[in-house]
Amino acid sequence: MGNPFRFGTVVTGEDFADREKELEELARKLRGTVRIFLLAPRRYGKTSLIKNVLDLLGRQGMLTAYLDLYWPNSSQEFLELWMSNVVRSSRSIARRAARFVKDFLPRVRPKISFDPTGSPQISLDLPGPTLAEAAEDVFNLPERIAKAEKKRFVVVLDEFQEILRLDGEALERQLRAAIQHQKNVSYLFAGSKPRILTDMVSDETRPFYQMGTLMTLDKIPEKEFTQFIESKFSKSGKSISPEALGILMRRSENVPHYVQLLCFYLWDHFQGVSRIEESHVQEAIEITLRSQEPAYLTLWEGLTLHQRKTLKAAAALKGRLLTAKETIARFRLEAATNVAKSLKALCAKSILRKEKEGYVFEDVMFGRWLEGHGA
Ligand SMILES: Nc1ncnc2c1ncn2[C@@H]1O[C@H](COP(=O)(O)OP(=O)(O)O)[C@@H](O)[C@H]1O
Ligand SMILES: [Mg+2]
Incomplete structure (x- = not known):
């Protein structure tokens, strides 16, 4: 039997634990006409939740499009991604893509091609229309298709904070202007920089001011998650002791990605072991850290001496x-202002993140690695 644990990919179906309330709530809201901002740090399971919601809505007859803003490198690429993914919202629309493109994007005159699987790929021919003209038509495409098909549309923009990287606020403004009057399309904006996204909707000088409601995704409740893990082990003929499970949840800080990663290595490495104990968890952590060491060393080498000391303190003091x-005396951090400066830099590098209780490592295992090096 194959390894029942998954990480580094979107999880669906029986690999997807709990989240029933969130799934139900999002699906219910998105059936109306809403704009929702879904916030959580990386690796909490946003994309997985979204894919499960879209599958559900698709089965209920809605049109859906999913765009990951991590990938486009310019406004033009973003518009191309938007067009391509919107016309791929259903097989029947994809088949008629050329018609939709001709009818609904007359100014844009995009080029349409089909990949070997028959999936349409649309590119923009600039100059021709100005980018602003193109944006207006392209952003209205879901509404026009929804009307023509008499169906509702849900568009997801994942890693939405990345829009700022593309064209400053101009693109944000064009997007707002286009979508604010749409009646048949719901939007879900997700992002792993909760701060940046919150600022986008709560600052009245910004284009997305009050454009939607905020929803934060928490960790999976520990009870549900541990039940999921126990059952995965037992279905594959293994068991895990409560102590081992306790350590696993603490060391992974119950972040879904790291929970699954440690379980994956436990399952993989101890094939002959029928009951997983604490010592196995410790060893799985060692293995994980060893495999990450080259990357962690590179990261470490890119830091100033003071940032390194500050990170060690952060690892040691949670x-x-x-x-x-x-703290300043013990870790030789000189002065509070220096610490503040280093913390700011470490947050900007996405190594640390500020939370209510204190600073946490974006990569939980990087924190564990530092603890293993005398932090
Ligand atoms: N509901 C879930 N049940 C089990 N594992 C999950 C769940 N959500 C996320 N994960 C784990 O976390 C990893 C990261 O999930 P992902 O959806 O990519 O997070 P995000 O989009 O927030 O970065 C997945 O590959 C999987 O290992
Ligand atoms: Mg994601």
């Missing part, structure tokens, strides 16, 4: 009391 006098 991100708390970092500017306290004793």
Whole structure:
């Protein structure tokens, strides 16, 4: 039997634990006409939740499009991705893509081609229309298709904060202007930089001010997640002791990606072992850290001496009391202002993230690696 644990990919179906309430709530809201901002740090399971919601809505007859803003490198590429994915919203629309493109994007005159699987690929021929003209028509495409098909549309923009990287606020403004009057399309904006996204909707000088409601995705409740893991082990003929499971959840800080990653290595490495104990978890962590060491060393080498000391303090103190006098003395951090400066830089590099209780490592295992090096 194959390894029942999955990480690094979207999880669906029986690989998808719990999230029933979130799934139901999102699906229910998105059937109306809404704009929702879904926020959570990386690796909490946003994309997986979204894909499950879209599958459900698709089965209920809605048109759906999913765009990951991580990939386009310019406004033009973003518009191309938008057009291509919108016309792929259903097989029947994809088949008629050429017609939709001709009818609904007359100014844009995009080029349409089909990949070997018959999936339409649309590219923009600029100059021709200005980018602003193209954007207006392209952003209205889902509404026009929805009307023509008498169906509702849901468009997801994942990693939405990346829009800022494309064309500053101009594109944001064009997007707002186009979608704010649409009646048949719901939008779900997801992102792993909760701060940046919150600023986008709560600052009145920004184009997306009050454009939607915020929803934060928490970790999966520990009870549900541990039940899921136990059952995965037992279905594959293994068991895991409560102590081992406890350590696993603590060391992975219950972040779904790391929980699955450790389980994957446990399952993979201890094939002959029928019951997983604490020592096995410790060893699985060692293996994980060893495999990540080259990447962690590169990261480490890119930091200033003071940032390194600050990180060690953050690992040792679980991100708390970092500017306290004793901390500064113990880790030789010089002064609170220096610590503040290093923390700011480490957050900007997405190594740390500020939360209510203190600073946490974006990569949980990087924190574990530092602990293993005397932090
Ligand atoms: N509901 C879930 N049940 C089990 N594992 C999950 C769940 N959600 C996420 N994961 C784990 O976390 C990993 C990252 O999920 P992903 O959806 O890509 O997160 P995000 O989009 O927030 O970065 C997945 O590959 C999987 O290992
Ligand atoms: Mg994601």
